[in-house]
Amino acid sequence: MKGDLFSSEYMVQPATAAGMSVENAKSIKYAVNGEMLARQGAMIAYRGNLQFERKGQGVGGMLKRAVTGEGLPLMAVRGQGEAWFAHEAQNCFIVDIDPGDVFTVNGRNVLCFDASLKYEIKTVKGAGITGGGLFNSVFTGQGRLGLVCEGNPLVIPVSPQWPVYVDTDAIVGWTANLQTTLHRSQSIGSMIRGGSGEAVQLMLQGEGYVVVRPSEATPQKVQQH
Secondary structure: OOOHHHOOOOOOOOOOOOEEEEEEOOEEEEEEEEEEEEEOOOEEEEEEEEEEEEEOOHHHHHHHHHHHOOOOOEEEEEEEEEEEEOOOOOEEEEEEEOOOOOEEEOHHHEEEEEOOEEEEEEEOOOOOOOOOOOEEEEEEEOEEEEEEEOOOOEEEEEEOOEOEEEEOOOEEEEEOOEEEEEEEOOOHHHHHOOOOOOOEEEEEEEOEEEEEOOOOOOOOOOOOO
């Protein structure tokens, strides 16, 4: 076969080391040698001897997901081989997490991650029941985390002098040592007159980084389980 489709630009190459790598802007390749974790339904292709098994979240995680809609349905991938992951043609990125790091991320943006990372659903402090991300996923430990984002994300530095205000539907995640509170930027009078559509944001204060996607959230598709 000939043609642009079969050029080196699109042809995958065998992995040279175990673990995660960006295959292209829309997919992540994982050379599995043991176990890794991914969001359910995200595998688009694989080769080798791999098994895929749905992974439970525990009673606490399932309860939070049922109450809030926020959760991260996971599957474990075990064996030896290569697997490719993607989600709705969104852009893919990799975050390296080292001991002592804490990265809070919206569950909708998680694609796959090393089994060496610890994962927990936690309440976003200060968000209250009206916060768009009342529960988020918190990653610690050491390993790599693969994320998806609609478009190219913005990484905005946060400092004590310059807090950052983010639409709760647009936030992807943030680093440790940032404090979160809800901020109302619209007066009651403006809300009565119909409002600007930007009434409440999540304010992040401290020293670190916040990751924002260049669009607000779209309605979530119903997942089949």
